[in-house]
Amino acid sequence: MPLVPCRACDHQVDTSALACPGCGATDPGRSISRQQRDLRILIVQIVLGLGLFVGVGSVVWKQVEPMVAQLTSKAPAGH
Numbered sequence: 001m002p003l004v005p006c007r008a009c010d011h012q013v014d015t016s017a018l019a020c021p022g023c024g025a026t027d028p029g030r031s032i033s034r035q036q037r038d039l040r041i042l043i044v045q046i047v048l049g050l051g052l053f054v055g056v057g058s059v060v061w062k063q064v065e066p067m068v069a070q071l072t073s074k075a076p077a078g079h
Helices: 034-072
Strands: 003-005 012-014
16 A cells, blocks of 8 residues: 555555554545544535525525515505
8 A cells, every 4th residue: 555644743654544653643644634524524515505495495485475475465445
């Protein structure tokens, strides 16, 4: 397996190593840690979820808004 520098201490580690023997960093062969990668994935999921929520909400509101306007408008005088 190829050796790469640890992302935390630059100690030469195998790319498949689970921890650096020099400093103990997890996934030392990766450029970012597992926690940072998971955080990025979470942020992308939140942004996409909010976008979907807003998009679907605006479509539904365009369908419901005329009914709400009709129900809340005042009835003509004399009826």
